[in-house]
Amino acid sequence: MTPSTSTTTATVLASLILLLVPTSYSSSFITEKFRHSPIPQSDIDLLEFPLNLEYLEAEFFLYGSSGQGLDKFAPNLTMGGPTPLGARVANLDPFTRDVIKQFAWQEVGHLRAIKNTVQGFPRPLLDLSPKSFAKTMDAAFGRSLSPPFDPYASSLHFLIASYVIPYVGLTGYVGANPNLQANASKRLVAGLLAVESGQDAVIRALLYEHAMTKVDPYGMTVAEFTNRISVLRNRLGHAGIKDEGLVVPKWLGAEGRIGGNVLAGDEFSLGYARTPEEILRVVYGSGNESIPGGFYPKGADGRIAKSHLQSAA
Incomplete structure (x- = not known):
């Protein structure tokens, strides 16, 4: 066998071995490979910005399902950022707690994935207190709910409350995707978008099952909450319209034919895109x-968010 033939055979065998390696093993190899790939500054900015939302989701889901957050489970990922305000364990039934706990660990993985690709920044100060969510609901209904949500x-x-969070992040990934240049960046955002979309779909499906249920003690349905x-x-x-509730006028539903809206999408049922500024x-x-x-x-972190805070200073 000649040296060139030997080299070719070895290359083919190595390729076949990689194809047989389970994803759980190959993904870490790919992430490590991408970490050392050149990523332009514009990509870095777009990859770091979502950390703001990923921190928020990770903490909300961790605290809601277990009563403790990143400081307990993954303190290295916080980079010394302040502990969230007002987060606490939620009164969840066993099934919902199981689902939310899965979401929580998925978000921890998202933080790791982003920080394996770009440097990132410390966890910003987050307000996850009931008062913070109550203000959002009051703004949605145009009046103070009693008792506060x-x-x-x-x-x-x-x-x-979960309906409020992951969807915003996924629209950001849809918006960022066409502006990315490096393959490593595109692959990372595609992977993040896939799971964030899945989380949103699960949340919407669970809520859609109870769309006409009145939320105690407000006497308003789940569908009305989501629409508001x-x-x-x-x-x-x-x-414009980049957000849709669980029940919509038919003209806004899929193909203008149905009012049920378990997944939100544009006129072609494609995901809506938001810019960092919109988010x-x-x-x-x-x-x-x-x-x-x-x-x-105190505002979000990263070059994009900070540029707007500085311009207002």
Whole structure:
């Protein structure tokens, strides 16, 4: 066998071996490979920005399902950032707790995946207190709910509160995707988007099953809560309809034929896209990317978010 033939045979065998390696083994290899690939600064900014949402989701789901957060389960990922305000264990039934606990560990994985690719930044100050969620619900209904909405009070309350969070992040991934340049960046965002979309679908499906159930003690249905939240996010985003509740007018449903809306999508049932600026307007609750508040009392972190805070200073 000649040296060139030997080399070719070895290459083929190595390729076949890689094809047989389970994903659980190969994914770490791929992540390590991508970590050392050149990623342009514009990609780094777009990959770091979602950390703001991933921190929020990880903490909300961890605390809601177990009563403890990243400081307990993955303190290295916080990079010394402040402990969230007001987060606590939720009064969940066993099934919902199991689902939310799965979401929680998925979010921990997302934080690791992003930080395996870019440096990232410390956990920003997050306000996950009942008061923070109550302000969002009051804004959605245009009046103060009595008693104030408490996301930790029951499984249904927690799922409604969960409706507020992952969907915003996934629209950000849809928006970022066409602006990415490096293959490593595109692969990472595709993987993140897949699971974030799955989480949103599960939350919406669980809520859709109870769409006509009245939320105690408000006397308003789950569908009305979701519709109001979506209308609020559209209003804060200042970019038209990019959010839809669980039950919509037929013209807004899939192919303009159905009012049930277990998944939100545009006229072609494709995912809506949001820019970082639109996301900041929503999660700040201010409608302005330069005015922090809401879930981020001191603002989000990363070059994109900080550029807007600096411009307002």
